Amino acid sequence: MLSSLPNLLTLSRIVVIPLLLASLFLPGKLASWVPLGLFVAAGITDFLDGYFARRYRQTSKLGRFLDPVADKLLVASVLLFLVGIxxxxxxxxxxxxxxxxxxxxxxxxxxxxxxxxxxxxxxxxxxxxxxxxxxxxxxxxxxxxxxxxxxxxxxxxxxxxxxxxxxxxxxxxxxxxxxxxxxxxxx
Incomplete structure (x- = not known):
């Protein structure tokens, strides 16, 4: 069930974390716009994974586990990094x-x-x-x-x-x- 669309969307929130954090070191305004765009995209995947899981009856134990973990990892890493910079x-x-x-x-x-x-x-x-x-x-x-x-x-x-x-x-x-x-x- 790992390869279902809802689970792939959830996993994308975890995969985007290093990219988002690295993008905070881009030059000029890119250091704001790129991480903001990635964060917003991650938020959209949070909505979409639940929507697709319910709509296409692709809910799974893995998805119920991964979804809150992905959310917490994203928020915690962004908070800590914002403190750091x-x-x-x-x-x-x-x-x-x-x-x-x-x-x-x-x-x-x-x-x-x-x-x-x-x-x-x-x-x-x-x-x-x-x-x-x-x-x-x-x-x-x-x-x-x-x-x-x-x-x-x-x-x-x-x-x-x-x-x-x-x-x-x-x-x-x-x-x-x-x-x-x-x-x-x-x-």
């Missing part, structure tokens, strides 16, 4: 670390709950968190290319803080639900 500054490390910690916690929680055969579906608020996070990363990636027109980095930083706050909220919700199942399992 200085587009995420000292104070903005706070929401970036919160986002990374929540992703690790939710992954561990999902793994534990899978053993209990309990799913942990994504909430509407978690989708808003993801949206804020994606837009934040887009503004932070592309910001220097439009610096003469407006300060996209500031917009990215504000969105990163919004995503961080939503991350705390959704992380708490997931942890609370997970703990309920853990307590029930011990009784």
């Amino acid at each position: 200085g587009r995420i500054g000292t104070w903005d490390l706070i929401p970036a670390v919160i986002i990374l910690c929540r992703e690790i916690m939710v992954s561990g929680l999902r793994e534990y709950l899978a053993e209990l055969r309990v799913g942990l579906p994504s909430s509407k608020l978690a989708k808003w968190k993801t949206t804020a996070q994606i837009f934040a990363l887009c503004f932070l990636l592309g910001g220097p290319a439009v610096a003469e027109q407006f300060d996209a980095i500031i917009i990215g930083q504000v969105l990163l803080w919004m995503a961080g706050l939503l991350t705390v909220w959704t992380g708490y919700d997931y942890l609370r639900l997970g703990l309920q199942h853990m307590i029930e399992d011990e009784q």
